[in-house]
Amino acid sequence: MTISQSMLTPEEITGLPFVFLLFTVATVGAIIGSFLNVVIHRLPREESVVFPHSRCPSCEAAIHPYDNVPVLSWLVLRGRCRACRAPISPRYPAVEALTALLFALTFCLRSGLTLALPFDLIFVASVLALIFIDAEHMILPDVITLPGFVFALVARALVPNLYGVGFLADGYLAGWPVWAVSLAGAALGALVGGGFLWLVGWLWERVRGVEAMGLGDVKMMLMVGAFLGWPLTVLTIFLGVLTGSVAGIVIMFRRGRDMQMLLPFGIFLGIGAIFSMLFGQPLVEWYAGQFR
Numbered sequence: 281m282t283i284s285q286s287m288l289t290p291e292e293i294t295g296l297p298f299v300f301l302l303f304t305v306a307t308v309g310a311i312i313g314s315f316l317n318v319v320i321h322r323l324p325r326e327e328s329v330v331f332p333h334s335r336c337p338s339c340e341a342a343i344h345p346y347d348n349v350p351v352l353s354w355l356v357l358r359g360r361c362r363a364c365r366a367p368i369s370p371r372y373p374a375v376e377a378l379t380a381l382l383f384a385l386t387f388c389l390r391s392g393l394t395l396a397l398p399f400d401l402i403f404v405a406s407v408l409a410l411i412f413i414d415a416e417h418m419i420l421p422d423v424i425t426l427p428g429f430v431f432a433l434v435a436r437a438l439v440p441n442l443y444g445v446g447f448l449a450d451g452y453l454a455g456w457p458v459w460a461v462s463l464a465g466a467a468l469g470a471l472v473g474g475g476f477l478w479l480v481g482w483l484w485e486r487v488r489g490v491e492a493m494g495l496g497d498v499k500m501m502l503m504v505g506a507f508l509g510w511p512l513t514v515l516t517i518f519l520g521v522l523t524g525s526v527a528g529i530v531i532m533f534r535r536g537r538d539m540q541m542l543l544p545f546g547i548f549l550g551i552g553a554i555f556s557m558l559f560g561q562p563l564v565e566w567y568a569g570q571f572r
């Protein structure tokens with residue numbers, strides 16, 4: 281991907297109208313969202329995500345392909361199984377619609393029609409799976425976070441457009457090939473993300489004598505840090521702590537529980553990561569500009 285190519289709009293590259301491209305990316309998002317529903321339901325139960333095909337959890341009836349169209353089938357069936365009329369959780373169309381929306385936003389705001397697009401979409405899908413699995417099962421499976429970390433490193437070597445590595449390229453690593461600088465930036469991001477969460481957990485254990493969070497959060501932030509680079513990782517942690525605290529306070533007021541209650545922090549780190557990926561760069565630049 282040369283610079284002159286990346287300055288062309290998606291319409292100029294393909295000759296297709298922008299709305300068509302946007303609709304295509306959103307449709308792919310809805311289909312991936314449908315697959316994420318299977319992953320969210322089966323992966324923590326250690327079931328295969330490929331076989332058997334989808335069945336109604338109540339009556340075990342196989343779901344026909346025409347009843348498995350993302351979002352639309354749920355609306356047509358008014359949220360009930362065709363065979364037994366048992367209600368189907370609105371989480372299914374919600375995940376499909378959310379994935380479609382986030383894929384469309386990633387295409388519009390971040391990647392455009394570049395080599396970065398498939399990598400960014402895989403990152404969004406992985407983080408979405410982690411958010412919903414953590415919400416339902418309070419775990420962040422290694423099967424996602426560890427390959428996700430390797431994926432992030434590979435992505436950074438292949439698509440060296442990592443934000444926040446300018447000081448490396450101009451400084452210590454001057455003269456290194458672009459992919460190597462990007463990979464070093466990814467390693468730094470992973471160190472900042474994973475390292476910070478590990479440190480907080482270690483301190484919490486020292487002070488309170490109880491385990492604050494599983495290493496799942498640490499592994500998740502290795503992946504996020506390597507993919508986003510250190511500035512957007514710092515923003516991710518900030519947003520995760522902020523949204524997590526607000527949610528914690530709201531729940532405490534409504535249910536009157538004590539501080540020992542465990543919140544699945546992966547949800548908030550995930551929200552922070554996707555927000556940072558989409559909107560973080562101008563935000564970080566504006567913040568840095570306040571000190572110039």
Ligand SMILES: [Zn+2]
Pocket residue numbers: 336337338339340341361362363364365366
């Ligand atoms: Zn049924």
